Amino acid sequence: MADRDEVRRARAYLLRVAEPPAGALHALVERVGPVAAAEAVRSGEVAGVVDEETSGRRALDLAAQDLADGAAIGARLVVPEDDEWPGWALLPLANAFRRGLRWAAPPLALWVRGLPLDELVQRAVAVVGSRSATSYGEHVAAEFGYGLAGDAGVTVVSGAAYGIDGAAHRGALNRGGRTVAVLACGVERAYPAQHARLLKAITGSGAVVSEYPPGTPPAKHRFLVRNRLVAGLAAGTVVVEAGVRSGARNTATTTAQLGKPLCVVPGPITSAKSQGCHELLRGRTAELVTSVSEVLEATGHIGELAARPDSPARATDGLGDQALRVHEALPRGGGSSPQEVAAAAGVPLERVRALLTELELTGLARAGEHGWRRATGGAPC
Numbered sequence: 172m173a174d175r176d177e178v179r180r181a182r183a184y185l186l187r188v189a190e191p192p193a194g195a196l197h198a199l200v201e202r203v204g205p206v207a208a209a210e211a212v213r214s215g216e217v218a219g220v221v222d223e224e225t226s227g228r229r230a231l232d233l234a235a236q237d238l239a240d241g242a243a244i245g246a247r248l249v250v251p252e253d254d255e256w257p258g259w260a261l262l263p264l265a266n267a268f269r270r271g272l273r274w275a276a277p278p279l280a281l282w283v284r285g286l287p288l289d290e291l292v293q294r295a296v297a298v299v300g301s302r303s304a305t306s307y308g309e310h311v312a313a314e315f316g317y318g319l320a321g322d323a324g325v326t327v328v329s330g331a332a333y334g335i336d337g338a339a340h341r342g343a344l345n346r347g348g349r350t351v352a353v354l355a356c357g358v359e360r361a362y363p364a365q366h367a368r369l370l371k372a373i374t375g376s377g378a379v380v381s382e383y384p385p386g387t388p389p390a391k392h393r394f395l396v397r398n399r400l401v402a403g404l405a406a407g408t409v410v411v412e413a414g415v416r417s418g419a420r421n422t423a424t425t426t427a428q429l430g431k432p433l434c435v436v437p438g439p440i441t442s443a444k445s446q447g448c449h450e451l452l453r454g455r456t457a458e459l460v461t462s463v464s465e466v467l468e469a470t471g472h473i474g475e476l477a478a479r480p481d482s483p484a485r486a487t488d489g490l491g492d493q494a495l496r497v498h499e500a501l502p503r504g505g506g507s508s509p510q511e512v513a514a515a516a517g518v519p520l521e522r523v524r525a526l527l528t529e530l531e532l533t534g535l536a537r538a539g540e541h542g543w544r545r546a547t548g549g550a551p552c
Contacts, residue, residue, distance in 0.1 A: 173206040175252060181209035182250045182280040183234035187384050188212060188225045191396050192276035194268065195220035200279060205250075233384070240385040244359045245374070246284045255283075257404060260292045263429040264403045272428065275399060278382040282358045285378030291351055295326040296470050297405035297426070299419045300335025300412040301444050308335055308412035308444060311436055313342035315409060318463030320348020325467070326377065328353065328405045330397065331366055335411045335419070344372055353400045354381040355393035362389050380404075398422040407432035407470030409460065413447030420447040427456050432469045434460040486535060493518050497526045498535055498545070506542025 173181070182205045189196045189212075199221050200208045211217050212225045213232065241248060249255050267275035281288065298315055300308055312335045319325040320343035327343040329336040331352035343350035352373050354362060358381045361367035373379055382400065383393065398421050402408055408426040410433070413419035426433045435457040438445025451457040460466050487495055493516075500515035501507065507515070513523040527543055530536035537546045 173204070178205050178252050179238070179248055179250055179280075180234040181205040183237050183248055183384070184209050184232055185212065185225075185279050186248075186382060187231050187233050187237060188228040189279075190224070191278065191382050191393075192274055192399070193224045193279070194273040194276040196224050197268070197276040197279060205279070237384045240359075241282060244284065244385070246282050246358050246385070248280050249283050249288055250280045251277075255287050255289045257289045257292045260295070260405070261403050263431060264399065267429055274396075275425075275429070277403075278400065280382070281400075282381050282384065283378050284358050284380075285351075285374040286349070286376075288351075288378055288380065291326045291349055291378055292328070292404045293326075294324065294471075295328050295351065295405045296466060297328040297401050297408040297422070298335065298339035299329055299401060299408060299410055299422045301414060301417060301419060302332050302334040302336075303444070304334035304338070304412050305438075305442060305444055307438065307442075308436075309338040312336075312338035312411045313345075315339065315411070315463055315466065316342025316348075316350070317346045319343065319466065320346045320350065323463065323467055323471075324348075325471075326351055328401055330354070330394075330401055330418075331362070331370060331373070331379075332418075333363060333366075337366060337369060339411075340369060340373060344369075344376060348376070350377040351404065352377070352379045353397055353404065354379060354389075355383070355397040356389040357381060357383055357385045357387040359385050360387075360389070394418055395421055399425050402426040402429055402431065405431070405470075407434060407466075409434040409436065409466055410448055410451065410457070411436045412438060412442075412444040413451075414443060415446050415450060417447055420451075423447075423451055423457065433457040434466055434469050436460060486533075490535075493522060494526050494529065497523055498530055501530075501536055501543055501545045503545050506539050506544045508542050512543060 212229050261277050264275045264277045316327045316339040319327055327339050327350040329339045340350045350373055356362050358379050361370050402422050402425040410419050410423045435448045435451050458469050496516040500512045509523050513520040534546050
């Protein structure tokens with residue numbers, strides 16, 4: 172049986188030679204183990220799709236260098252054989268892959284800078300959205316990040332991009348909470364460059380994660396592949412703003428296909444940044460959320476229900492049907508006789524006389540020189 176170091180070197184090699192998600196290679200590793208799979212790839216003794224996935228880079232045996240480079244920047248390669256591996260969180264990816272969704276192949280390993288990954292994602296929610304977010308979107312993302320990371324103790328997962336991602340990370344950090352950034356490049360790279368300080372802060376109170384080895388540059392296709400990990404590491408996803416075609420919309424679709432809760436924040440109907448959100452709501456594939464408590468209800472433990480907002484109390488809330496009709500028939504100024512109130516309200520005169528007395532006792536009606544009227548300060552109709 173291969174020792175842990177040998178397994179780690181094998182998985183480091185395979186991450187270098189195959190561009191994720193590399194579903195056929197993942198299946199080979201599951202069947203024969205990482206060490207045997209690495210030997211077969213290295214010697215060219217693979218065929219079919221595995222050969223297509225690995226032939227272009229099989230000569231790049233940089234495992235020892237990658238592990239050393241990672242250690243030099245405080246990064247470690249976490250493999251499925253480690254106790255730190257977030258196997259439970261990533262199980263929906265494995266199940267989707269077994270159902271034939273090739274894009275859902277779980278990562279062969281993950282490069283991590285920061286706190287233990289398995290502990291971070293025990294309770295985690297992804298908050299994603301548009302890079303070119305509106306001020307409304309950034310405000311909501313920051314508030315959600317702050318609230319989730321606060322008393323709820325939820326780790327906020329996102330992609331460290333401009334806009335919604337960055338706002339969600341900062342919200343969590345401002346509360347002193349935990350957040351995880353999943354990158355589409357090597358974990359030593361600050362991408363985008365303007366988020367270098369943000370990524371450094373994230374490694375101190377959370378983790379920066381990638382399945383790409385050190386030195387890997389960002390690329391458009393890698394962002395889409397990365398999105399499956401954002402969705403996979405979290406218990407559910409909140410989309411704050413998303414265009415009809417966007418990375419956030421891709422993450423939302425991935426979340427739904429993994430069978431995880433998908434939440435959407437509505438926006439102005441005039442905003443192109445919210446069109447993708449509104450389409451998800453119209454398609455009934457997502458749940459509308461407007462508060463942190465609603466997000467927790469959708470993604471948290473069974474029985475964790477959001478508090479229902481209190482509606483404004485009215486002085487007339489406790490009135491019965493006839494009493495309410497009599498109150499509404501009273502003029503705001505001047506006065507009406509009981510007969511006039513009875514005619515306006517459609518309530519028998521004797522009943523009107525009794526109700527007028529009750530309304531006077533509760534401060535809702537007043538008898539004056541010119542008849543009955545509503546008391547000053549009474550509830551509006």
